[in-house]
Amino acid sequence: MKPFFLALACTLCLAPALQAQATDNATARFRAIYTKEWGWRQAQFDGTDDEDNHDAALADHLPRVDADTQAMRERYWADVLQQLDAISPRQLQGEDPVNYAVYRNQIQTLLTDQHFRTWEMPFNSDTAFWTNLGFTARRTLRTADDYRHYIDQLKDIPRYFDEETANMRAGLARGFSVPRVTLAGRDQSIADVAHARGDDNLFYTPFRKMPATIPADAQARLRQQGRDAIRTSVIPAYAKLLDFMRNTYMKQTRTTLAAEAMPDGKAFYQSQIREFTTLDMTPDAIHELGLKEVARIRKEMDATIRESGFKGNFPEFLHDLRTDPKFYPKTPDELLKDAAWIAKRVDGKIGNIIGRLPRQRFAIEPVPADLAPFYTGGRGGPGIYLVNTYDLPSRPLYSLTALTLHESAPGHALQMPLAMEHEGLPDFRRYTYISAYGEGWALYSERLGVEMDMYDTPYDRFGYLSYQMWRACRLVVDTGIHHKGWTREQAQAFMRDNTALSEHEIDTEVDRYIAWPAQALSYYLGELAIVDARAKAEKALGERFDLRAFHDTVLSLGSVPLPVLQQEVGKFIANGGRSPYATK
Structure with a gap:
């Protein structure tokens, strides 16, 4: 063999080995980066109360949040992002390409928040650093060291x-x-x-x-x-x-109200849209989508009113819902017990739609009195479903089923612990929360109530549709306030005219959207992504489509950007619709 061809043959023989070596090297570098950064991140925020994970060890200090520390964090994450960009995701195998996409999104989000100095506005109308410490005060301390650290x-x-x-x-x-x-x-x-x-x-x-x-x-x-x-x-x-x-x-x-009215406001609001939705949609596109969805849901609500036998028009029906005492609990215990009954009914049905369930159970408790006046109607997470018993005339029973499905199971109190229990995922996917995915799943859980026959009466179904409408309205209201110059009164009127929310809820919710730009967009856009992914899977798989396998696939991801969710459902389809937990 001539020397040229001999050299070529040797190179071709070595190619697979060189490729494998490059893959091993990229994998090792990537895992070293996220392992080091994740440990550093935990140390940086050690002492920050996480109301969703009270099993974490209690630190003996609170985190540093001064400007010098914030600048140091920005430099650190900028360096991490540079290291990540030096790795080609194509060189990664197995779960690591997904891990890379999720992790890079996390680092970019953290870095962007540092760039816009969001830490200079460390609270909003819903959450504040001083009230977060109250969750630490309500933790269960088990040892003398826990008390000393506290x-x-x-x-x-x-x-x-x-x-x-x-x-x-x-x-x-x-x-x-x-x-x-x-x-x-x-x-x-x-x-x-x-x-x-x-x-x-x-x-x-x-x-x-x-x-x-x-x-x-x-x-x-x-x-x-x-x-x-x-x-x-x-x-x-x-x-x-x-x-x-x-x-x-x-x-x-x-x-002013608008995020775009603040320094570099247009770029800031777009960055918040990217953070909370994981999408690159413009405010105008989101606003138009919201108006389209509001019109679609309104037709379903009108049909449900006719089904109820009510003879008046839409505003009269809303007035009846808001004023008739039969739709409201008389005592906090009544509200809590009704929520518990709904959650227990779900226990008997959930195995039909989800294969793998978390080990952790959840309690149902009232929202603490010091938080309740400005808190949402309910909030759920690992081990807890908080129900707001403040101002009972603003807590309609016709919406309680949808609220419970969202906050408890199959919503937050199921999805979040299931992610934490997934030992096959790296910690940065088990213990972080991407709003578009988490809130999208919780809103989709309300939709699953239809399939589980949880909405017993036309009023329950209207409550469900009103909650869907509420989240669709958020697309309009959030972009209206922060991009189109809406007033607070305009936003309240839009919510009042299109949803069955009480006046108290409308006021607290609109203030939440004003003070927390773009967070409200994550719910409906996240749900639409899951609905769209399911429709594609059903169409592609036909009779092979298994609902439990589909939900197991979605829930097995931890918490991921919406494009990654769509990509993984594509793999689910290509794999014939097999559950990720199916035996080979």
Whole structure:
């Protein structure tokens, strides 16, 4: 053989080996990057309460949130992104191409938030750093070390609040703040802590009932240390924050509503759309889609009104729903028990639509009183379904089935623990939450109530459709406020005219959309992605389509961007519709 051809033959022989070596190298580099960064990320945010995961170890401090730390984080994630971009996803195999897509989306989102300095607006009308600490106070502490760490956190609150206050001052200085109109009454939760003395303080909660495994003398010492920390650290820090909020922030915060009215607002709002929807849709496209969906759902609602036998028109039907006492619970216990009954009915049906179920169960409890006035109607997650029993005339029973399906099972209280229990996924997919996927699944869960025969009456079905309409309206209202210049009153009127939400819910929800740009878009766009993926699978697989296998495929992903969801359903179709848990 001539030397040229001999060399070519040798090269061809080595090609598979070189390719395998490149794949192994890319895989090792990728896993080293995310393993290191994930550990670093956990250390950075150690001490941040996660109301959805109370099994995490309790830190002995709160996170650093000062400007220097934020700048350091931005540099770190920029370097991580550069390292990721040096790896070609085509060189990865197995689950790693999906892992890469999910992980890169996470890092890009974190980096973008740092770029826009979203940490200078560390609260909205729904969630605040000072109320998040209340979830820590409600945790179950099991050991003496847990109590010692909790006390150390209490002592760290003054430093933490000072850093958050400095961030808010910086936001005020550049016109980056929560809109003033959404702040009325939001200072009350701060005042409740600042004015509560001794054992009546929220942060004394863990000491009221301590585990018998801790000796009595140790319990007494820990209780006294807790009282001291509350008196010398917690109450002064909350009092100082209260003074800042009432006398500075609430008087200087912006009077505009739109995200696009803030510095670099158009780019900021588009970045928030990208973060919460994982899509590159424009505000105008989302707005038009919302109007189209509102019109479609309205036809279904009109048909349901006729089915109910009601003789009036749409506004009259909504008035009847909002004013007839028969549609509202008379006591908090009635609301909680009805929610529990609905959840228990789901237990008897859910095995028909989902194959693999989580081991973790969930409790049903009222929203804590200090949060309830401005909280949503319910919220679910691993181990918990919170039902808002505040202002019972605003908590309609005709919507309770849809709310329960969304927040408990098969919604958040099923999807999130199922992801956490999926040991085959890397931690950054098990323990993070992408709103478009998570909220999309929860809204899709309301739709599954139709297939499970959960909506017993025309009023229940109207409640379900009203909830679908509510989320479709969000596409219109959010983009209307933040892109088209809508007023608060315009947004409230649109919700009032198209949904059966109570006046209290309309007010709190619209304020939530004003203060939290684009988050409201994730629900309906996420649901549409799942519905679209299912329709494609049903059409492609025909009689081979298995609903349980499809749902297992979607739920096995953890939490992923919507394009990744669509891609994985494509693989499900190509694989003949097999469940990811099917034996080979």
